[in-house]
Amino acid sequence: MDMYNDLLLNIENLDVCYKISDGIVKAVKDVSFYLRKGEVLGLVGESGCGKTTLIKAILKLLPSNGYIANGEIYFKDREITKMDNEQLRRIRWNEISMITQSAMNALDPVYKVGDQIVEAILTHKAVSKKEAYSRAMELFNLVGLEKGRLNDFPHQFSGGMKQRAIIAMALALNPEIIIADEPTTALDVVVQAQILERINTLLAGYDGSMIMVTHDISVIAQTCHRIVVMYGGRVMEFGNAIEVLKEPNHPYSMGLKNAFPSITGEKRNLISIPGTPPNLLKPPKGCRFNERCPFALEKCFHEEPMLQGTKGGYVACHRFYEAEDLRAEAGKEETWMKIRKRRVMV
Ligand SMILES: Nc1ncnc2c1ncn2[C@@H]1O[C@H](COP(=O)(O)OP(=O)(O)O)[C@@H](O)[C@H]1O
Ligand SMILES: [Mg+2]
Incomplete structure (x- = not known):
């Protein structure tokens, strides 16, 4: 695993499941990615694609019906999945801190x-x-709160x-990794950008890293070096953030890009x-995106595509070698309308 000596976190073939009365939810399936020292990594995907599950698994903070099945x-x-509570306690917050989605109740x-905050600092x-x-x-100054508060x-x-x-609070101990699960969604966009900027400056000061979870790719464009695109519990694509957003290789990433205002300010319709x-x-057979993909072939309904190397990253798509042509098609609204028709037909 020593691909890079600045490797901070390395996740290999991770499967995470939830046991429910109807069976087993395969929320994260065969996910691998890494985080380097000093890097801000964006984890993006629609609601329900497994982002929160994945990051909770990293610190073994899953709810009681959730478990790591493999990886x-x-x-x-240090290998985290085999650590006991005492070892985890020493890592949490001190070395890897988490800003959860339900932070409001923290x-x-x-x-x-x-x-x-003072108490927390004194304990560690x-x-x-x-x-x-x-x-x-x-810290209050950094996040824009008056110290009197x-x-x-x-x-x-x-x-x-x-x-x-x-x-x-999450920044208090200069943790090596900050994992933030949609941390700024409660704040308006201008404030969001401002706070993310400040967190970034602070991290850069001591070479800290961050995993930034969001469903909003404009946040990624502003903040992240690399991006991991998830869909249905799987990694669809990952690579340099700007490159993936400029020239996505996976149809799902192309679709995500269509759904947000252009990061370069060019005018276009949001699709x-x-x-x-x-x-x-009951995840679909083959590619998990097949039903919503305007470019799906017969093969995509039988055979699950594996991650393959691209120019600057990795993509899991049977048609990745045609990505340039698909990108041109993906920019048109009628391309995506076809899926609607197909869904009505079947
Ligand atoms: N405690 C739970 N029990 C059963 N299923 C869960 C639980 N938490 C999440 N899930 C399911 O796992 C999948 C991934 O959810 P989640 O990780 O919250 O996605 P995201 O953070 O991307 O919105 C979803 O299908 C969700 O319904
Ligand atoms: Mg979530």
Whole structure:
């Protein structure tokens, strides 16, 4: 696995499932990717494609019906899936910190916000209370909260302010990796961009890395070096963020790109991908995107495509060698309308 010596996190062939009364949800299937030191990696895909499941698995924070069915997760040379709670406790927050989607409830209502941050710093670092407090002030400043607010209780904060406080908390110990699950969706776009920019500057200062989960590719374009595109629990494509967004090689990435305003400001119609993601209790045979893909061939319904190397990354599509032609087609609305017709026919 020592492909790069700056490899920080390496995920290999990860399968994550949930047990429910109807059977087993295969939420993440055979996912592999890596994160380098100092890198911001974007994880993108529609709601329900397995993003949250994947990142919770990294710190073994899955709900009780969730489990890792296969695969390995290396944090440097340490394998996470086999760690016990004590080993995990030492890594969580200190070395890898997580800003979860439900971060709003992560603050304790009975303590002042500032005290919670100070307490957290003191538990993990040998510093004086005064130093911890000035660190808390610094962090509040970074996320755009007035330092006087450190004396407030969580209920005195608006949703957006709570979210900022949670981000401050996640940054408190300069973790090597910050995993952020749609961290700024509660904030308006201008503030989102501003906070992400500040997080990036802070990370760059100590060579920290981030995995940034989002369903919004414009966020990726602004913040990330590399991108992983997920669909139906699988990695469809990954590579350099700008290259993948400029010249996607997977029809699903092409569709995602159509659904967002152009990152270069060029005018175009927004086209959404018709249909809904597959039911992961019973994932489709072949490519998981086949039913919604305007370019699907017979083969795509039988044989699951494997990730193959492209110019600057990897893609799992049987027709990747035609990507340039497909891109031209994918930009037209009628291409995607065809799927609607096909769905009505079958
Ligand atoms: N606790 C759970 N029990 C059963 N299924 C779950 C649970 N959490 C998520 N899932 C299912 O796993 C799949 C992936 O969900 P999730 O990881 O939340 O996706 P995303 O974060 O991309 O929206 C979905 O099909 C979802 O319904
Ligand atoms: Mg999610």
